[in-house]
Amino acid sequence: MKSSLLPLQMHQIMVYEIAALFFAFLAGLWSLSYLFSPLRSKKNGSLGLPPGPVGLPLLGHLHMLGDLPHHSLHKLAMKYGPIVFIRLGLVPAVVVSSPEWAESILKTHDSVFASRPKIQAAECMSYGQKNLVFAEYGPYWRNIRKLCTIELLSSSKVELFRPMRREELVNFVETIKIAAKSRSVIDVSSKVESLIEDMSYRMIFGLKDDKFNLRSCLQQAVSITGAFNLADFIPYLRHLIFKKYLYIFINLEQYVRSILNCGNGGPCLHMFEGFGRRMKAVNMVLDGFLEKIIDEHVQDAKELHGTHRDFIDVMLSLIESNNTWELHLGRDHIKAIMVDMLAGTMDTSSTAIEWVIAELLKNPRAMKLVQEELQIVVGLDRIVEEADLIKLDYLKMVIKESMRLHPVAPLLVPHESIEDITIKGYFIPKSSRVLINTWAIGRDPNVWSSNAEEFFPERFIGTNIDFQGRDFRFLPFGSGRRKCPGMQLGSTVVELVLAQLVHCFNLELPGGMSPNDLEMTEKFGLTLPRANHLFAVPTYRLRVNFGA
Numbered sequence: 001m002k003s004s005l006l007p008l009q010m011h012q013i014m015v016y017e018i019a020a021l022f023f024a025f026l027a028g029l030w031s032l033s034y035l036f037s038p039l040r041s042k043k044n045g046s047l048g049l050p051p052g053p054v055g056l057p058l059l060g061h062l063h064m065l066g067d068l069p070h071h072s073l074h075k076l077a078m079k080y081g082p083i084v085f086i087r088l089g090l091v092p093a094v095v096v097s098s099p100e101w102a103e104s105i106l107k108t109h110d111s112v113f114a115s116r117p118k119i120q121a122a123e124c125m126s127y128g129q130k131n132l133v134f135a136e137y138g139p140y141w142r143n144i145r146k147l148c149t150i151e152l153l154s155s156s157k158v159e160l161f162r163p164m165r166r167e168e169l170v171n172f173v174e175t176i177k178i179a180a181k182s183r184s185v186i187d188v189s190s191k192v193e194s195l196i197e198d199m200s201y202r203m204i205f206g207l208k209d210d211k212f213n214l215r216s217c218l219q220q221a222v223s224i225t226g227a228f229n230l231a232d233f234i235p236y237l238r239h240l241i242f243k244k245y246l247y248i249f250i251n252l253e254q255y256v257r258s259i260l261n262c263g264n265g266g267p268c269l270h271m272f273e274g275f276g277r278r279m280k281a282v283n284m285v286l287d288g289f290l291e292k293i294i295d296e297h298v299q300d301a302k303e304l305h306g307t308h309r310d311f312i313d314v315m316l317s318l319i320e321s322n323n324t325w326e327l328h329l330g331r332d333h334i335k336a337i338m339v340d341m342l343a344g345t346m347d348t349s350s351t352a353i354e355w356v357i358a359e360l361l362k363n364p365r366a367m368k369l370v371q372e373e374l375q376i377v378v379g380l381d382r383i384v385e386e387a388d389l390i391k392l393d394y395l396k397m398v399i400k401e402s403m404r405l406h407p408v409a410p411l412l413v414p415h416e417s418i419e420d421i422t423i424k425g426y427f428i429p430k431s432s433r434v435l436i437n438t439w440a441i442g443r444d445p446n447v448w449s450s451n452a453e454e455f456f457p458e459r460f461i462g463t464n465i466d467f468q469g470r471d472f473r474f475l476p477f478g479s480g481r482r483k484c485p486g487m488q489l490g491s492t493v494v495e496l497v498l499a500q501l502v503h504c505f506n507l508e509l510p511g512g513m514s515p516n517d518l519e520m521t522e523k524f525g526l527t528l529p530r531a532n533h534l535f536a537v538p539t540y541r542l543r544v545n546f547g548a
């Protein structure tokens with residue numbers, strides 16, 4: 001039986017390969033025609049497409065992105081200017097690297113650029129893009145955004161979870177105190193990640209103990225959504241055999257390194273080879289967990305007579321009361337929004353916190369000033385309360401400075417144009433992907449003066465630059481219609497955790513490491529965390545052993 005199937009499989013593979021070559025040939029012709037399109041040249045007073053390098057047929061400029069696309073795109077901007085036209089496979093894309101162009105895209109022509117591209121992983125992980133992050137711009141997105149902003153992320157809802165945040169922080173400090181007693185090294189990155197996870201689970205699901213083993217499944221879902229998927233850029237290749245070889249070609253350097261490091265295949269190739277399969281498998285497991293959690297909430301709601309406790313309760317009560325913001329909300333919507341909220345709360349806040357601690361360890365002068373401010377505002381006889389945050393001006397500048405140098409989303413979330421448009425003489429075709437390189441803007445000496453690469457929080461003194469996205473030099477939460485709706489929650493958590501950690505503990509680099517030796521390598525994904533975990537030796541600072 002087995003052997004009779006083999007020739008059939010071979011036949012199918014050959015048909016696929018022939019079809020692949022045919023489509024690749026057509027796509028190559030199409031992309032060549034794009035390269036020599038009249039739009040590239042000046043015509044009728046128009047400047048044509050924005051400047052950019054000539055790409056390869058089919059691949060466009062994918063091979064130029066490398067491990068850290070925000071760095072590679074910054075290099076292109078240095079050569080071609082603040083707006084660069086490239087092609088990612090068959091997808092036209094513009095890269096924006098100046099505050100002026102960011103304002104044009106995110107404010108002046110916001111409605112044209114407010115959509116999101118279709119991404120295979122997002123479609124799978126968020127139940128056919130029923131979530132908010134990747135929803136196409138239009139009535140569905142508008143309603144779901146209103147629902148999330150008002151029902152889940154408003155100031156009053158953020159306030160509702162204040163006691164939970166305090167409780168989690170007290171536990172967090174207690175565990176670090178144990179390490180401090182024995183002068184042990186702590187993995188700051190892991191500690192912060194697990195604190196943020198606990199807070200997120202309690203707020204979204206009402207549970208803290210990971211009884212469904214959600215953690216690893218979610219991490220995989222997030223890493224898959226942030227992973228590079230060739231099929232998003234060359235859709236013809238979705239089912240083709242030779243995509244593996246194309247992937248190796250594009251990531252030649254990564255591939256060679258992965259072979260050298262880990263023998264047969266390496267992580268990047270594994271990720272790609274089984275991408276579709278892995279995506280579906282992770283989604284199936286995640287879906288099972290989410291279904292069980294929702295079932296439990298439905299059951300509990302009957303007993304608790306509709307008392308709202310967490311995000312799932314809120315969503316279920318909306319369905320019950322038929323107040324579903326003109327959306328026909330079902331379980332898939334709840335699950336898609338929960339995945340959004342989890343992805344939104346977890347990696348973002350912990351990435352931001354990790355970078356601030358790293359910068360403070362590298363800059364003892366700034367660390368000293370933050371601790372002095374805390375000593376004046378809070379004193380050494382109690383822990384930080386949320387009400388104190390408003391008075392911590394220097395800490396806020398430190399956070400902004402760190403986010404300037406290490407934006408959590410260096411290219412924001414990709415935007416997509418919904419129609420052809422000409423801006424400042426440049427033609428940007430419909431369905432172009434727009435990458436706003438906030439990392440490059442944050443390090444531009446023309447924008448931030450010659451000390452742009454230096455960590456210098458005082459640069460914010462006397463400016464009114466904040467997180468709101470009104471000043472296009474600084475966009476850690478984006479700007480315009482698609483700006484982050486979780487900004488208040490995110491900034492509160494980041495400020496609170498940081499304030500508590502540096503108030504309660506002095507942190508030293510382990511093994512007598514000098515601040516100059518602390519490396520600051522980044523790892524590109526859905527967010528931009530440190531490539532390596534951050535370690536430190538804590539010493540308890542307060543005069544009291546606090547509690548509730």
Ligand code: HEM
Pocket residue numbers: 132133134135145153340341342344345348349352408409412413414415475476477478479481482483484485486487489490491494
């Ligand atoms: C430090 C924390 C955070 C940072 C730095 C951050 C940053 C961002 C950025 C840069 C964007 C893209 C904006 C754009 O495309 O123009 C975004 C979008 C988004 N964020 Fe956040 N975020 C944070 C926390 C959160 C939290 C706590 C939540 C929810 C619980 C959240 C939910 C979202 C959602 C749903 C979107 C998509 C909005 C849309 O497409 O309409 N984020 N965030």
